[in-house]
Amino acid sequence: MSTRGLKPAGRAIAILVIGAFFLFPLYWLVTMSFKPQDEWSPVGGKIYWLPGKWTVGNFTQALGISTPNTQFFSAAPVDASKPIVHSLLAAGGGTLLALLVGVFAAYGIARFRAGGKLLPFQILQLRMFPPIVVIIPLLIMFTYLHLVDTYWGLILVYGAVTFPFVVWLMRSFFAEVPREISEAAIVDGCTQWGAFFKAILPQVRGGLAATALFVFILNWSDFLIALVLTADKVVTAPVFLNSLQSAGAGQEYGPQAALGLVLVLPPAIFGLLIQRYLVRGLTFGAIKR
């Protein structure tokens, strides 16, 4: 398509202006995480567009490597090392569960049209409801099953809310594998089961890895579910970030920004790795790039 209406220079300026708008919030997060306390939000109203004195103190504090010294006269040390580990375990476990359940369902739907036309529809509909809608009944159920504030509880819910994504992504990958491959494997003496593991699954390795990373990003990003279903034994990193925000004991911008940056890194790296499948996943498999 022609964009004759716009001269290259005009286009470059437009891109730069919009690009600056999209980069600035990230720029602020990154620079804030390197600023010493007196530059976070100075009383006089001076704004430090760049850190005056660069420091890694925020990171060592947020990661629990060092406790704040006199330079950081914060009320309590902001140590997010445990929440980060909790986040890793919960998101990782939830991803495994979603894959375990979703891969089989996707294969059933793609290969055998399992569940007819209704199942994919229901799975799609599942994504349309705000999760807060089911959270009270879940809280009741979890109280009875003693799953509140546990890894298992969080993993179970993460698995349940993200397995639809596994189904959509894997369904399209499975659909690309010719039916003849599994038929040939069965003719060669494999069971359906064996054909799936030995012939089909190796064909979709790349897709499976992309799906796993994508679902991990989703689970890692969760805030609401963990906020409601956990209390103090399991605290994921976003919930911890929120508790710092609402503590009211002075804003710990620096360590919070450091934690925020640490939180953003895995999804950013994974997201770039699976760039091609990102849109496919986020559009429920509707847009295939």
Place this chain on the structure above:
Amino acid sequence: MDAEIQSKPRRLSWPAGLGGRSEKTVAQLLIAPGQLLMVFIVLFPAAVAIYLAFTDFQPTSGYQWFDAYKGWHWFGNYWEALKSGGVFWTGGGFWMAVFRTVIVTVLGVGVELTLGFALALLFLKTFPGRSVLTVVFLLPMMVVPAVTGFIFYMLFQTQGPVNGALTFFLHDVLHATGHIHVPWLSDPNIALFAIILADIWQWTPLMFLILLSGLVSLPEDQLNAARILGARFSDQFRYLVLPMMWPIILIAVIIRAIETFKIFDSAWLLTTGGPGDATTTISVFLYRQTIAETTRWGFGSAVAILVLIMVSLLALRAIRPIEAAQEESIGELVGADVEAESVSLEQAIEAEARL
């Protein structure tokens, strides 16, 4: 060859039902765990919610949830939600929360679509640094939404960089006097815009990527023909690009609308629904009613069911295009109505030639 196949004994494997005889059994077994998980996350919660919605149950009521009939309320909770009024724009209550959610969704997705489309058009032709810049525009949507809330919380402080930048431009460029101190997060009339802006920042990139992948797979022939026929850019856009892109635009808007309607994370970290109720969207409203401020689980369940009904009605219409698109490649999506549209373009060009 045939003999060799027949001589191979069928291997027995676990579970015995998956012997490869009945595809139906296999299919059923494959989707069973998924269905179980859906029952767990949908059916049971729905049943509990329907029951509790008729009661005034609270976890502090002193009895278990299944005894909630002790506080039977009939449709009192629904009535309370449905008759709620509230000051326009900033008021509390169910309807105002719905209204604000709709505002966030319409404004947010509207701007995301416009900006995303503009960006996609800018990125259509290759230029040096294009792939690097694409990555830059990809980054915001990888940011954990809770962190987005925190970032914009910093940006929108009264003494923060947004006001700092405004002061800089207005002060030095327009020679206005004094500092700009827009109370972004503490003025109930404008706090909602902070939330909308955060949503726009985070999700325009997704719009951009979806629309860009649509634009690059537009059939070249028609566009070249139109160019050779001397169609203006605006005509090409209106009669060719827009109609062909329509299925993709529709899907992008539907998906973003669904997600924005659920907005919670960034909104909660930015303003926790305040000041007052000024940024209380539906999800925030439910969270405040059932957990953060009061523990009215009966009322919360009724509101949840009302939301469920509203979303279901919308979903009935919204799901079809997405479902249809799942079966098609992007080329098939944009190529669907080409014939008809190129005719209308030719007519447009002719009409212009006659003038």
